[in-house]
Every structure is written in C-alpha cells, then in structure tokens.
Amino acid sequence: MKYLKNLLLGAGLVVTALMVSCTTGSKTQLTESGLNPTAFDTTINNKPVKLYTLKNANGMEVCITNFGGRVVSLCVPDKNGKPTDVVLGYDNIKQYADSVNSPSDYGSSVGRYANRINKGNLTVNGKNYQLPQNNFGHCLHGGPSGWMYQVYDAKQPNDSTLILTIVSPDGDNNFPGKVTATTTYTVLSNNTLDITFDATTDKETVVNMTNHSYFNLNGDPSKEGTNMVLYVNADNFTPADNTYMTTGEIKSVEGTPMDFRKAHAISETINDTTYDQIKNATGYDHNWCLNTYKDGKGDDTKVCASLYSPITGILLEMYTNEPGVQVYTGNFQGTGIACKHGIKYPKHVSVCLESQKYPDSPNKKDWPSPYLKPGEKYHSHVAYKFSIK
Known part of the structure; x- marks a missing residue:
C-alpha cells in the first residue's frame, strides 16, 4: 500500500x-503496482480480455493484458526495497482499446512487422504488396490494426508464465500468408522478464516481432527520464531521414551522439540538435547494429544494452538474439493524456529498447533477412534483467 x-x-x-x-x-x-484487474475485464472482437499477473518470490510482479499482449505494469524493488513500477501504460482496458483518443503501443507484443517498412512497399517471392501507410507515409508496426490492437488467446500454466497466441490471416493488413504466432512471457527467479516470440506461416511472408515497453526506472514518470544512464553494445547504427525511415546506410557511432559504448546519461547528448539524427527525431528513435550479433547469429547470453536510474538504483540489462535494438526516448510523449494513476507523461519520460530486425529490412537486401517460409520457424528472444547497482 x-x-x-x-x-x-x-x-x-x-x-x-x-x-x-x-x-x-x-x-x-x-496488484502490487496499484492496478484493479476488473478494469481490464471485457470482450473485444468477441474474445475475452483480462489482466494476468505473473510473480516470483523476489519481489517482481508483471501484469499483462492479452489485448495486444501488453505489459501493463512491471514492479521490481528499488535500492531501498520499495516496489517500483518501471513501465508506462494505462490502468484500464478502455484507454488501451481507444486508438483514436489514447493511441499507444505501450508494452505491446508488436507484429506482424515491428518498426517501419518504406512507403508500405513489400515484395515477397517476386510479388509486390502495398501495405498500409500509417506513419509518415510508411507502414509502422504492422499497420493501423496490427497485433497490438488484436486479442491474443491466453493460457497461464503457472504463476510465472503466460502464453499468448494469435492467428493472423492471409491478407491481414495486406501481408501475405496465414501466420500463427506465440508470445511467451516468463518471470524468472533472478528478476528477469524473459520473452520469446515464435511463428510459422503457410505462405512466404515477413515476420519481425518485438516488445514495446516504455521504461522509466526513476519511480516517478511525471518527470522526464533523461537522467537515466544508457549503454548500447554497438559500433554502428542505421541512420534515418526526417520521416524516420532508414536510408540504407550503416554508420559508425564513433565521434557522434549515437555512441553509447561507454554508458552515460541520456541528457548529455539528447539535446545536441547540431547533429541531424538528433534534430530529425527530436531525440533518439534509431536502430543500433548490435555487436552481440555476428555471422547471422545473436548471442543472447551477453548484455546488448542497459539502462540505469541513479535515483532508484535500478539497473535493467537487456539480452537478445536479434541483430538490432531500436532505442526510442519517448519523443512523442507530452500529449497531455492522463495515463496510469492519472499521470500525464512528459516528453522524454522513458526509453524503449526494442529487439528487432533492422527497420525496412525487406527492402535492404544486404541486411539480416526477415523472411519466413512454410516449414521454417521464426524464433526471437529478448530478456530484461533487473537488479540493484
């Protein structure tokens, strides 16, 4: 209390x-994070929606709704043992489902294709598909009715595991192929939120799933979070134009505000508008090419990125088998919408760490491939480990 x-x-x-x-x-x-589970009980598209709570014995609690597979709250102890909710979101299903008045990708399991596809142009097996252009002329996060706005079928086999399944029909937002995808959330005993994404298809298509949690480790999301210390294990990044679309280049972070190989407070570089990448995005909204990915394989036993709050002492360490991570600093926050517990989030309040294939990979043939064929299995893994530094 x-x-x-x-x-x-x-x-x-x-x-x-x-x-x-x-x-x-x-x-x-x-819940420990102050949520009322009944505020999530409803039916959407004739499917039941509810709030599921995962726990371990070491003070970690994660609340997830099967609407969009969204992490609604994530509670871990701070340096004084105080339970601290470290993700943004809403405290009721009505706001999550209202894509007009309270649009968000808070905490979602994004699919079929996370991030952007240039002008919605997709070619699969020699055939061209025109996808929705729902963000600056590009297809973002699978289109306007992507999986974040769909209801997953949910099974909770124990107190620490939630299995979410979605069947995306052929032609869903104009993507080819019937895709069956599963997101499995597991709370481990060492205060790790472990997430696996798996998928199969009956026709060649593209798949790129991710988790879109907005992390604020400070314990007070009414204030911006640029004091948080960021580390990204990457020598290179993929520059983007002023529509947030990757240009096709891979550039070194050396000597630029994109260099987080030595951890530092985000505030030290986020306001450097003399650098076009910062100016275009009004902050960070970029893909880093992870050093933990080599020769077509990602090493998810090594830290690929981390985030730390000097206020609460909470450290988040990220692990993934994916080639990239999108770091987004909440540049579109500050809308004045009342969110969880009535708090209105300011700009730069949080940091998203999204494991992924590079943005627009279907149109960049030399980049890690997002294509999935019948008989193949898509498998993506990301883990967020919390501790006290």
Whole structure:
C-alpha cells in the first residue's frame, strides 16, 4: 500500500484505492503496482480480455493484458526495497482499446512487422504488396490494426508464465500468408522478464516481432527520464531521414551522439540538435547494429544494452538474439493524456529498447533477412534483467 500511496494523485483517489484494497470478501484486490484487474475485464472482437499477473518470490510482479499482449505494469524493488513500477501504460482496458483518443503501443507484443517498412512497399517471392501507410507515409508496426490492437488467446500454466497466441490471416493488413504466432512471457527467479516470440506461416511472408515497453526506472514518470544512464553494445547504427525511415546506410557511432559504448546519461547528448539524427527525431528513435550479433547469429547470453536510474538504483540489462535494438526516448510523449494513476507523461519520460530486425529490412537486401517460409520457424528472444547497482 505504501507504493500505491506514493503513486496515486489526490487524496480522493488514495482513499478510494485504500477502500478497495482493504476490503475483504468478494472485492478485488489491487496488484502490487496499484492496478484493479476488473478494469481490464471485457470482450473485444468477441474474445475475452483480462489482466494476468505473473510473480516470483523476489519481489517482481508483471501484469499483462492479452489485448495486444501488453505489459501493463512491471514492479521490481528499488535500492531501498520499495516496489517500483518501471513501465508506462494505462490502468484500464478502455484507454488501451481507444486508438483514436489514447493511441499507444505501450508494452505491446508488436507484429506482424515491428518498426517501419518504406512507403508500405513489400515484395515477397517476386510479388509486390502495398501495405498500409500509417506513419509518415510508411507502414509502422504492422499497420493501423496490427497485433497490438488484436486479442491474443491466453493460457497461464503457472504463476510465472503466460502464453499468448494469435492467428493472423492471409491478407491481414495486406501481408501475405496465414501466420500463427506465440508470445511467451516468463518471470524468472533472478528478476528477469524473459520473452520469446515464435511463428510459422503457410505462405512466404515477413515476420519481425518485438516488445514495446516504455521504461522509466526513476519511480516517478511525471518527470522526464533523461537522467537515466544508457549503454548500447554497438559500433554502428542505421541512420534515418526526417520521416524516420532508414536510408540504407550503416554508420559508425564513433565521434557522434549515437555512441553509447561507454554508458552515460541520456541528457548529455539528447539535446545536441547540431547533429541531424538528433534534430530529425527530436531525440533518439534509431536502430543500433548490435555487436552481440555476428555471422547471422545473436548471442543472447551477453548484455546488448542497459539502462540505469541513479535515483532508484535500478539497473535493467537487456539480452537478445536479434541483430538490432531500436532505442526510442519517448519523443512523442507530452500529449497531455492522463495515463496510469492519472499521470500525464512528459516528453522524454522513458526509453524503449526494442529487439528487432533492422527497420525496412525487406527492402535492404544486404541486411539480416526477415523472411519466413512454410516449414521454417521464426524464433526471437529478448530478456530484461533487473537488479540493484
């Protein structure tokens, strides 16, 4: 309850929350992060939606809704043992489902193709497909009705595992092939959120799945998070134009604000608008080419990126078998929309660390391939490990 009091805004909200959480009998108990699970109980597209809670014995709690496979909250202890929710989001399903008044990809399991495809142009097996152009003229995150706005079938075999499955029909947002995809969330005993993405298809297509959690490790998402210290194990990145589309180049980070090989506070470089990549994105929204990926294989036993809060002492270490990570610093936050616990998130409040194939890989033939054929299995792995530094 101490954590809840610190987050809820206004005495009236605090009193209401206390009444709910302290009532016994048939009343629903709040989660450690202060969520009311009943606020997620609904039916969308004739499928049941609810909030699932995963836990371990070391103070980690992850709440996930099967609408979009979204991580709604992620609670870990800070340096004083205080439970701290380190991801952004909403506290009810109504806002998640309202793509007009509260659009978001908060915490989602993104598919069929995460990030952007140039002008929505896709060629598969010699045939051209025109995809939706839902972001600066490009196809973003699988189109306007991508998997983040679909209901996954959910199974929770134990307290620490959630298995989400989606069947994407041939022609879904004009992508070819019927794809069956699974996202498996597991909370490990060492305070790691382990995520695997698996998929098969009946026709050649492209698949690029990721998790889109917005991390703020400071414990107060009402303030910007540029004090957080970022590390990215990458010698190179893929520059983008002013529509956020990769140019096809791979450039060295040496001597640029893109160099996070030595960890430093994001605030040290994020405002360097003399550098065109920072100016175009008003921050960071770029793909880094990970050093942990070599000869067509990613080493998910090595840290590929990390994020640290000097306020809470929470350290996040990221591991993946993918070739790239998209680092996004919440440049489009600051909309004034009231989010979880009524908080209005400011610009640069958070950092997304999205494991992925490079953006627009279908149109860059020399980049790691996103193509999936019948009989093949797509498998992607990312893990976010939390500890105290």
